[in-house]
Amino acid sequence: PAEAAGGAGAATTPAAPRTALAPRRAPAKTPARVAAAGARTAPARPRPPAGVVQRAPVVLVLDPVLQALPWESVPGLEQQSMYRMPSLAVALASCRAASEPRRLDPRDAFFSLNPSGDLGDTQQALEPLFLRQPTWKGTSGRPPAAAELAEALQTRQLFVYCGHGSGEQYLPAARLRTLRCSAAGLIMGCSSGRLRPPAAAGDEAQGAVLAYLLAGCPAATANLWDVTDKDIDRFTAAVLEDWLEAPGREPGAAVDVAASVNAARGRCRLRYLNGGAAVTYGLPTLVG
Secondary structure, three states: OOOEOOOOOOEOOOOOOOOOOOOOOOOOOOHHHHHHHHHHHOOOOOOOOHHHOOOOOEEEEOOOOOOOOOHHHOOOOOOOOEEEEOOHHHHHHHHHHOOOOEEEOOOOEEEEEOOOOOOHHHHHHHHHHHHOOOOOEEEEOOOOOHHHHHHHHHHOOEEEEEOOOOOOOOOOHHHHOOOOOOOEEEEOOOOOOOOEOOOOOOOOOEOHHHHHHHOOOOEEEEEOOOOOHHHHHHHHHHHHHHHHOOOOOOOOOOEEHHHHHHHHHHHOOOOOOOHHHEEEEEOOEEEO
């Protein structure tokens, strides 16, 4: 029966019986929920130090005034694999000719060692290394014939020159540019990689090492300025040993040309005066 409350005629309906509330169940611990919870509580993973980041090779296209500076030896760039190109047009033409990095066999090489006959210490230091390679061909202590050099550059995969200058006195640049070269060059004469400033504004720099690139050489390592013989002999031996006899390298593994040049600079007693002179022109190239 209704009960009067709050005045005449006011009535209330009986209250509905209360029901017990069921306890809430915790959400199921699915793998996704567990992973999400762990992500919220786990500390952020630290990034690797900048010094161990593996970067791809860099190709420098430098202004004719800036190309004389050893950018490859600037602190912070010493471990970076770097190549040089005289202009963007030459770089693009070379890229079209080689869609992927060239890989060269260092056992297929020709050398010209002490062609002038007056670098006896250089010949004594490097000749044992050269003669240990049973498949290498070349000359020691005598000037090579122009036809001999032309054939080697077109049929071999590696050309090593250890003499005065760039070797232009034995194979003129005008003739070199007409060849279809397949060999990468290690041109270790004084100022072999030096480029002359352009004669007029807007022109490109000129130099013997560019003749190798225009003839089709995938890469050419040369010196920006004059160097001392004993230090550059140590550098040359270090580069070739890395290509030919590197201990601990997996069978069939290849090494980047510019990376070998970077490592070999440390073998020079005057790392920046002599080792810093060596730079690599061309496109990224592998040896091994």
